[in-house]
Amino acid sequence: MNKKFINQNRPERRDAAQNRQRILDVAIKLFKKNGVEQVSMNQIAIAAQIGPGTLYRRYHNKSELCMDLIKDNIDLLFNDIDRYLSDNRETSPAQRLRGLLKLFIHFRETKAQLLAGVESTPAASNNHTQKSPIYNELHKLFVTLFEEMNNQHTTDSIFAADMLLAALSKDFYRFQRNVRGYSPSKILEQLCLMFSKR
Template identity: 65%
Template sequence: MVKDTGGTQARTERRDAAANRQRILDAALRLFEQNSVEQVSMNQIAIEAQIGSGTLYRRYRNKSELCLDLIKDNVVLLFEDIEAYLEAHQTDPPSQRLKGILSLFIRFREKKLQLLTGVEEVSSPSGPQFKTQSPVHNELHGIIVKLLNEMSAGEQPLPDSVFRADMLLMALRSDSYVFQRDVRGYSPELFLEQLCLTFVPEQ
């Protein structure tokens, strides 16, 4: 009887893929610690991991996907914290709930600034001039739009909640946040206060 080696081969391939993934992530972390995320290229990561660039790109289409894999567990915890906060404060005014989740996100940004910067660097296949948004952005955007719409429940909707959420998240991007913190001198607390004064209607 001929033995079926298909299962063994598949397990070997899975082990190889898992090993390559870990080598990529370890190499990326080493390079990110030595340089800023923006200064590290995918080719540098492939060389550091001692794998072919094709192997790297088969797993990660871009640096954003790689950075997201590095912090995915933290991102899951962030949105679990946001969900728990909203559940615990569901009787609070929506403006207060929005301020609360913005505070959670700013604290998260402070802890994971470098990798979150990398996650934000997303381009569509059409080229860098056609930007798409990261999964973190998209999920947070949906939560913000819902709260902005809730603020005007029973009244006329706020002027384009989608646009307002877009502008709010632009202010929360790494480049904007770091500029306000390091150049303008705003602490995370003052940044949050100014953000709410600008984007969150008083109730």
């Protein structure tokens, strides 16, 4: 599958590439210091010493900027998922679902802030038809596994994939971790109990 979530083949002028790198360097420093959610696009533009128009021409919102910062890690995640699913073709779909969830939960834990930034696009929060590329790719994988479990193609598999991704979303996951006090392994166990017996 080898997903590429940002077009890396587009040629870039030297000054544009320098601006891009300056934006990314400044953004990652501000994010580490203050947290992704507390940093505005205007703060990034000021710290990078560029005009807001220059910033918004490159990144329409903070979600796109976070995606650029995290894209290599996302590619690695989906390469790991591909490898896992390929190496475990003979195991049950429920077991493969567990392995996939384990990989994603580890990714969410290690890249929490940037991943939350990717998920925080204003369009996605106001329009539920627009989802991140990560959501779309995971949704396809979950639907395939649920269809295997049911041994048929049904809308139930689509609904189950939507519900599972809702449970893995930043707000729900953060609530389970910080308010309920569940560990990542406990969340994994609970999700497997809920979604593997279909």
